[in-house]
Amino acid sequence: MAHPKIIAIVQARMGSTRLPGKVLMDLAGETVLGRVIKRLRRAALINELVVATTTSVADDAIVKESSRLGVLVFRGSELDVLDRYWQASLKYGADAVVRITSDCPFIDPELVDQTIRVFLDQQADYANNVSPRTYPRGMEAEVFTSAALKRAWKEASVLYQREHVTPYFYEHQEFFHLVSTSGCSDCSCYRWTVDTAEDLRLMREVYTRFEGRDDFSWHEIIELMRREPALADLNAHIVQKQIHGGEM
Numbered sequence: 001m002a003h004p005k006i007i008a009i010v011q012a013r014m015g016s017t018r019l020p021g022k023v024l025m026d027l028a029g030e031t032v033l034g035r036v037i038k039r040l041r042r043a044a045l046i047n048e049l050v051v052a053t054t055t056s057v058a059d060d061a062i063v064k065e066s067s068r069l070g071v072l073v074f075r076g077s078e079l080d081v082l083d084r085y086w087q088a089s090l091k092y093g094a095d096a097v098v099r100i101t102s103d104c105p106f107i108d109p110e111l112v113d114q115t116i117r118v119f120l121d122q123q124a125d126y127a128n129n130v131s132p133r134t135y136p137r138g139m140e141a142e143v144f145t146s147a148a149l150k151r152a153w154k155e156a157s158v159l160y161q162r163e164h165v166t167p168y169f170y171e172h173q174e175f176f177h178l179v180s181t182s183g184c185s186d187c188s189c190y191r192w193t194v195d196t197a198e199d200l201r202l203m204r205e206v207y208t209r210f211e212g213r214d215d216f217s218w219h220e221i222i223e224l225m226r227r228e229p230a231l232a233d234l235n236a237h238i239v240q241k242q243i244h245g246g247e248m
Contacts (some may be wrong), residue, residue: 002093006116006143007048008040008099009074009088011064011081011165012102013198014058018195025200028207030214032194033062034205035105037069038214040107045116046098052088054078082162086153089146094147099165103194104138105203108218112141122156125176126169133134134183138192139218142166148176156170188223191235198235 012023012033016147019025023033030038031209033051040049050072053062061073066073074091076084079192098116119127125148129141144166152161152168161167169176194200209224210216225232 003054004120005047005093005118006045006096006098007050007089008046008100008112009052009085009091009094009138010036010040010048010102011052011084011101012053012059012062013056014061014080015056015078016103016195017204018029019197019200021061021198022194024061025194027200027203028107028212032105032200032203032210033064033065035214036100036102036107037071037107039107040100042215043112043116045111045113048072048092048094050088050092051102052076052081052084054084057122064137067217068240069196073115079159080162082153082156082165083166085222089149094146096143097149099142101140101193104140104192105194105214106136106138106142106192106206106218106221108139111135111139112220115141116143118148118179122179124179126166127179127181128166128234129181131170131178131180132182133188134186136170136187136192136218136222139160144169151175157180189220190232191219191238196235196238198238202234207236 014024024031027035029120037222051066052074055057055075056078063073074088076087115129126144129135156162156168194203
């Protein structure tokens with residue numbers, strides 16, 4: 001397929017065990033979700049952006065915010081996120097899907113494009129930029145074909161496989177061509193995802209340093225944190241939640 005339709009699906013909901021409503025919290029004059037969407041819009045290889053939320057009444061707020069941001073919306077299962085992705089990809093005619101979570105407001109469009117490019121160049125079924133993990137947490141991008149997504153949707157039968165969307169791919173490598181991309185140096189010690197109040201405080205400090213702009217690169221954040229080591233200390237003690245079969 002010469003020019004596949006590549007859709008980034010951003011999963012978002014108001015429910016969060018550690019920090020409820022985090023994706024609509026203020027981040028230097030914009031919501032966390034808004035920062036994610038605006039940064040993803042700079043990715044050259046994404047054809048369309050979709051926010052995939054749930055049918056829960058609480059997530060009406062996500063739909064309203066997505067409308068304000070001018071981005072497409074899909075509403076589906078709250079717990080079966082794999083089904084939500086499959087149904088969203090069907091509705092919007094995706095040939096390939098980029099999975100992004102809405103709690104990563106430093107997501108870097110160049111790293112997203114890099115992952116997509118590796119996926120396309122190697123004609124993969126699935127690609128990520130976390131095997132091995134060299135980029136800061138919060139830079140995660142996963143890309144997969146609609147055909148691979150359909151197979152996972154049909155065959156994944158364990159709860160965590162459906163809740164976390166992609167475990168079926170790397171747990172059944174005999175069925176898929178998997179590839180990955182990584183950086184030249186290991187920056188995985190940094191935590192740039194919003195899961196706690198401490199995480200959000202770090203994000204706010206960084207956006208303030210960049211005067212509310214959102215066009216800074218992940219390299220610029222690294223440089224900032226090396227100049228101001230106290231920034232990384234704000235959330236260095238936070239332990240990432242684990243999923244069955246290992247963390248993502």
